Amino acid sequence: MIRKTRLVHREADGRRIPGTWRHAFINNGGRYFLTDLFIYADGIVDAWEPVTLEEFEQKLASGWVATELPEGGRASGHHLAEWTFGTPRTWHTAEQLLAEVRDTVDELNGRPDSTDRCLAAVDRFMADRTEANRLAVRETYYAIPETVRHYALGDMDLKDWPLRILAAGPGGTDEVAEEEVGREDYEEAIAYFADGAGWGPAAGPAADACPPSLHVPHCFPAASDTPDKTALRNTYPAPIVYEGTVHPTVVHAYWALSTLDPAARAAITAADSPFTAKRLGEEAVRHGDWERTRTAVLGRLLLAKFTQHPELAAVLLATGTAAILYDDMDDPFWGDNGGRGRNWMGRLLELTRAELPAPAGPEPVRRAPAGR
Incomplete structure (x- = not known):
């Protein structure tokens, strides 16, 4: 049961997301760090970085969120203490901790746990x-x-x-x-x-259900025959045609359009990677109206990407109504970055999702007129 003294919240796309916290150990390079594990109603778990429940399960399975502590292991509490484990005893397995976190998400949403x-x-x-x-x-x-x-x-x-x-x-x-x-x-x-008297936990106040959020982590994606959510990243290798020019990725197109210099545009479009394209774009002279128009430009590029690649549109549409939290370690304007950024990329992906046509359903069964 959630203790009221442990209630916290974070802001995401203008929404106040309720949450709570508990202690956990992080195994970072063989050293164990006692830290706070924040759990939010939209299914985001923050243990040094925000992840979905599925990603949190992977961190448990890999031992990065540690439920086993070795004898002789070095541990640290940030600005508090350092110590070495003698004969450690832990109360959780990875499966038990995951189950408790899932229960916490249910409770935060007022759902049965x-x-x-x-x-x-x-x-x-x-x-x-x-x-x-x-x-x-x-x-x-x-x-x-x-x-x-x-x-x-x-x-x-x-x-x-x-x-x-x-x-x-x-x-x-x-x-x-x-x-x-x-x-x-x-x-x-x-x-x-x-x-029937005196048993059963006391019912808490009903909570407004919070739809799950989708986390798009910062990563270097590769094209795949079955693209997953990494296909939502602007660095994903999905060529788009925009204003008559083929750009290898959205990043190439975005930075090419940021400058009016034809030579710089050509170099950015021909760059061997999105990261090179970004570097060349930052070095070029941007046109004076760029800061005002860049968000609208990126919105048009996203629409081009997903309309020109139906398989990627299917990935975006499959997110339903989920809030999309997009990591961009270099720019808090575009990225959510653990709730510290403005998440404009996530918002633009949600807007693009709303503009895409719904997937076609099965053909309706045509009934013969009565009497024939």
Whole structure:
């Protein structure tokens, strides 16, 4: 359950995104750093950089967000202390931490989390005491992260004992006590739930659901037969025709259009990479109206890119209504950059998405007129 003292927020595209935080260890080059892990209602998790839940899962799997701490490992708390692990003991596995983070996102949005789903299964069982419904309680109970199961009932004395007994069933094994569940204990657990008083976590205030955000990280993309969200980056190698000139990427076109010098334009367009094109563009003399018109120009270039490449348009349309957070480490005007930038690239991608035609659906079935 989220503690009110841990509520935070960030601003994204003019929206206030609620969140919370917890501690975590980051393994950076073999050294462990105690840091704050920020979790937001739109599914963005910030552990030194903002990532989606799927990207966070990858960081857990790689050990970058560390749930295993080695004996003798060097650790640091920023401007606080440095130490070496003696006989470390951790409470989480990567799977448990991920499950807790997913629960937190649900809670921030006012949606049922794994505990709520388990208690709902208990209600169904108590209304119809079939073995199938009891097994549903068991399944949902073990879906609760192990580290928080004992808080599920909000009972300071029994903790989750009645849930464990109901999940195990008579003759089954209470996996915490490592004992067989007798009929007397089982009936006592049933009576606990039948009483209905004093169990279940207190309901918090309903929250406005926050649609998930899409994070487009800073990376060097390569063309692919099955492009993913890296295709949304301006550096993605998708040639576009604009004003009669073929540009290898949006970056080439953007910087070529920033100058009126024909020689500089030609050199930028012919640059061997987007990064060379950007460097040449920054060195060229930009025309006087560029600062005022650059956002509109980039919007037109994005529309050209996605209308000329239907396979990339499909990637953008597949983002639905998600807010798009675009990383640009060099420019806080274009990038979201962990909530510190203005994210104009993300906004332009959302506007472009709105201008693209919806994908064609199946042909409607034509019915023959009645009587024929």
